[in-house]
Amino acid sequence: MGGTNVWDAEWEVDEEQARTLIGKQFPQLSSKQVKRLDSGWDNTVFLIGDEYVFRFPRRTFAIGTIRTEGRLLPELEPFMTLPYPIPLFYGEASDEYPAPFLGYAYVPGDFPIGLTEERRALSAEKLAKFLRRLHEFPVQAALKGGVKQDHRNLTDIASRKVQMTGFLSKVVDHLSPEESGAIETYMGRLQKDRVEAVNVLLHGDLHFKNILVNENGIVSGIIDWGDLSVGHPACDLSVAYSFLPPFARGAFFETYGGADEETKLLARLIAVYIPILILMQAVDDGNEAIAAEAKFNIMRALSD
Template sequence: MTNSNPWDADWEVSEPLARELIFRQFPQLSTMPIKLIGCGWDNMAFRVGDEYVFRFPRRNVAVELIKKEGVLLPMLAAFLTIPYPKPVFYGEPNDDYPFAFLGYTYVSGTFPKGLTDEQRASSAVALATFLKSLHTFPPQLARENGIEHDHRNLLDIAQRKEKMQTFLSTLAVHISEEDRDAIANYLGQIVIDRISPREVLLHGDLHVKNMLINEVGHISGIIDWGDLNVGHPGADLNVAYSFLPPQARQSFFHAYGEVDEETKILARIMAVYIPMLLWMQALDHNDKEVAEEARMTIRRALADE
């Protein structure tokens, strides 16, 4: 299969194949219903009964990532203050599917789309506390267990800005002049080329599709840990700009701890960069709901306190 977009699959896992793989290796689950519940960039997710979710890599890059999840996630239990999927079943490669796959505890909730500013602000302290604790995990221990260091080269702001300008060229014909100008003006204001290194363990991919909320709009889960890496905390702190409204940022940073200006620069860049990618994918898939969520995420990220 030839991939023209970063979200395109190298292969797909059908529901019958997933059922065969899961039930053959874990026959104790064979009486449970199974259904496809999600298809991310890296993995396809199937819910098994009410208790479990299994993820199967669908891109080459995800094959090693899911193995590292299986190793490190159990070590994070004492560091995570928001529910997350815990690996329970470790699927082995076989002739039908030559890659490892994982079964986790199921975390209930829905994606945080269409929330009010008040609902978002209500999770500011919970998110800050979660990240503060996660970022205390020993980075050396993470590296010893196969976690990569800054695999996306986040410190190179000039390169990141260049990518975003390319994204904007792709988006420009699909979005309003107001949104296009807002992003272009923001990119024009970024004058730093590189930031100083910092090392913490990162979730690495915090955005609307990897966060869950409960029925009243409070954060109830953080999912998809495939981008676990050691790097600059600004990558995760993007949620202060992407998820939270401007008036909640002060309480977020008060709970997390004060950060320097370079960290805030990177956090805001990632708060725009990630939804630009999601916006392009949504346009490619004709997903108007995600496209609108990405647009509003960027608007929040660019808004001043």
């Protein structure tokens, strides 16, 4: 049963169940090792051999998003400038498991945890080119493929500030006085209540747990497309603030093709908002490494 947190699962899949479900529907994979990799808010992820990754929804909400991924991700390939997981295996719901699930080609890499600012800056143009092309995907084709349009009301700054105040009350004991003070000062100075709507196709959840880097710390892949949606580009452009140091942001926005001040304002807000959510879950899970990286992301986003 689901718990009290928004990331709590309605049902869980363990390695044995994943092995059984995959083996029954895709017998050609039945001899491969199954290893649990991670779980996010919506899906539990397993590595199959060293070639494939399977994602199993853990909440009812994720059923629709996994189906949308299955339809739309293959269509993105001509627009992609970075590796991403392309669906290859389409699992169906059954009496044993209530949701469809997807298997993808494995995208190798590591999370960008503990990278130096200089190393992060080396990916500025790569990230900008990736987002420029993704945001060029035809919006009508995306909507036809089933993605939702601005279901998170991204442009409503006032509402997001209220939510952040509530979030901060839950993690304040895990922040230093300097960290909590910096966040509160930023929020106090943020006077705009809303920005004008702009619609592009979004990855929708572009934070450090969905970005992969190679052995040199250079961005090498983008994973977890469960938040594919149409909405304001600032949602994805937030990576310029959470991932990149201040001295690399000029090159990022120049390569992307520019962004107005409203877009940058909203991008910075989302770059603070998302890591606060990640921090909340990391605290709940007792994951000190993820909690520390989330705090670094917040402080980087607030730096000029």
